[in-house]
Amino acid sequence: MGNSYFWGFVNVVLRFPEILESAHLSQLEMQGFAYELWRVHPDTGQKEVIAGSTDALAGEPVERIVKVSNIMWILSL
Known part of the structure; x- marks a missing residue:
């Protein structure tokens, strides 16, 4: 213990607008809300x-x- 080691880097890619589908933002509009x-x-x-x-x-x-x-x-609603 006490020693620290460098393990490397991590890279994450989020695909737009596909990632937003799981947030169900379109349901806000279906409920009568305007949003950005x-x-x-x-x-x-x-x-x-x-x-x-x-x-x-x-x-x-x-x-x-x-x-x-x-x-x-x-997120503006």
Whole structure:
């Protein structure tokens, strides 16, 4: 004990938009909610939407942060 060893690196690939199907975001729209899943693009500083309802968000949406690895996504509903 007491000795530390380097075991290697791990790489994970998430396929978009397939990974979002398991989140069932489309059910939100079926229940009458408008939503967007987005982040601030690190290079441009612009809002980048990766999933959303066909209806636009209105008023002031409720927002929750979703952290995936080192990326912060925001779910607006």
